[in-house]
Amino acid sequence: MTAAPPISLTTPVAAIPGVTAKQAEALRSLGLTNLGRLVAHLPMRHEKHEAEERIESLEPGRIASARGLVAATRVAGVGKKARFQVVLMDDHARLDLVWFNAPYLRHKIMPGVRLRVQGETKKRGPGLQMANPKFEILPESGPEPGLRDEALRPVYPASELCPTTLIEKVMKLAAPLAEPLIEDHLPPAFIAERNMPPLGASYRMQHMPETPEEIHASHRRLAYDELLLLQLGVFIKRAHLRNQLRAPALRWTEAIDAHIRERFPFALTPGQESVVRDLVKDLTRATPANRLIQGDVGSGKTLVALYAMLMAVADGRQAAIMAPTEILAEQHHLSIGRVLEGSRVRFKLLTGATPRPEREATLAALAAGEIDILIGTHALLTESVRFNSLAVAVIDEQHRFGVHQRATLREKASDASTTPHVLVMTATPIPRTLAITLFGDLDVSTISGLPPGRRPITTAVLPALNRPAMYKAIAKRLAAGDQAYIVAPAIDAGQTDEPTLESLDTPDPYARDAVAAPTAGLRTVKTIAKELEEHYLPGKRIGILHGRLARDTREHTMERFRLGQIDVLLATTVIEVGVDVPNATMMVVEQADRFGLAQLHQLRGRIGRGSKDSVCYLVADAETDDAKERLKVMETVTDGFVLAERDLELRGPGQLFGSRQSGVAPLKVADLMQDRQLLAMARRDAAAWVERSPRLDAPEEALLRRRLVKTHGPDIGLADVG
Ligand code: ADP
């Protein structure tokens, strides 16, 4: 006789007493193979199940539960339209049930079976009907469960093979077994202080809640844990950076400062000055800087970045700036070139489009220290790029890059113990809640205000019907010497995205679903070009720009637009970031409802850069109220930070946090909007914790540390903590 081995969290589901082999098999299809995994499978929500009623007392228009015997079934209609109809009887009355598109149910629900159903009742002919009710087949033999009282029931992520009711049933066996086995990684006093239940109890309360308060309390604990782990990771990484790594402390003197400023075409704005002060402080220290520079579109971030890069050059070291698109890198190359004209600073452009021989020459010069500033795209991240002494690395438009890129660029320093100062810039302001969570390891500086002389932009949302009138207004201003951008969501039929962007493999949390949306009905560069030539703007000089054109063509077109040799630049969203032509005062965004608010704001930021009034037309026949509301916001709100917060509210953080957000483990329990206060608490607690114990190496912290590494280690670089 052998005693059954004791139950542990690694006990296979099939070995849990009371679980059948069939159930275990179904659970396996969801990856729920052992007790620990099973219990970690949390409900998506809980439903209040109404008390059961007799069929005769049901009333139309209410959600209700009832039970009865299946008296007859039939499948009506064929193919996609097929519906499954059931007559359910109890002792006194009849209820009709119908399921659409579910003919397969006839194999489950057969005459003679006893069913419990829940759904909304509707009047139908003489009697009542429930459409697509939830159902549960009651056991054939044995005592039938009595009429149930109101109950809170978990609803799980499930599949056809493994329905939520099955999970619920097994969980009733599993959760009580697991509860005492789940070790808490937080000290009892710590959680008691925060009025939270222990970890094991929290899982039980999620699976088998007795009261709504239990659901709430356990959610709070589990969400807090998730946020605390994330924040601990962020702070540990930061402590590691500060304590273990060294960056070159750059020399800074009044003379160097004067020398840099001499090159600048304008005096810095107060907002730029304040950020430059932050940067000087950062870069003169041997602690690696890790700073996010936020500034609304057009606030002048490039000049601030250039200041930092020239500090590196003045100290005899190298700097790099990385942009998310080739067009933007090309533009940085041109504008930095203008500022540095006639100086001895050596700078080069390196992108995926750089021809091989030129690329090799550049790489050799870079490694030999013969290039001071390297400007480029993600091509800078490739293995072969080696610097001689990289001191300042700037990442422009950070929101388009992931966290990994930042880490890779950091590793580009010449030896293992030094690392460059890293500055990341974003014009798509990251909402505070998100910034804290994703980039909590960054210091933040904000460039407030815009350079002087900017004129406000008028924004108008128009239906497609008004296109002729709009183009009439545009033609008039073009005749007066102004220029315009027209943005289309696609290049040509079947081409919704820019290859240059796609190849980046850096999901943009703000990229609208335009990319994934069906291509039918998309307005394209091609069709719009034809319309402009034939109807709206005949005789005007129209340039076309998108990511599929050769680099030479793009540069040439941009340059001609800049010089005023082109009146209208018809483009895809490649012009979204960074493009800077002050004489362009008009912008049309076609099918604007396909873009996110932050992205529209970016696009709009291309105009309003000169001393003339600018106007932005958003052409859209928005179909849903939601889309209409989003566009309306654009008419009244001009502050990018406010827009980004609104975007987050309207679209929800789900889209920002899907698997598409690279470099950060998605949150499973916590909701950034709803759990803001928990986030703030987790952040405070994590900061204090790391202050106290920067490496989490006390014996009682072993479990916490293990869970931290397991959940976030590879993503937030904790693995290198040693
Ligand atoms: P962004 O912050 O969007 O990257 P840019 O760096 O492209 O902004 O700058 C936007 C425009 O403002 C550019 O034409 C730039 O030359 C101009 N600019 C930057 N700083 C100043 C300043 N201090 N005074 C006047 N114009 C400025």
Ligand code: MG
């Ligand atoms: Mg910029």
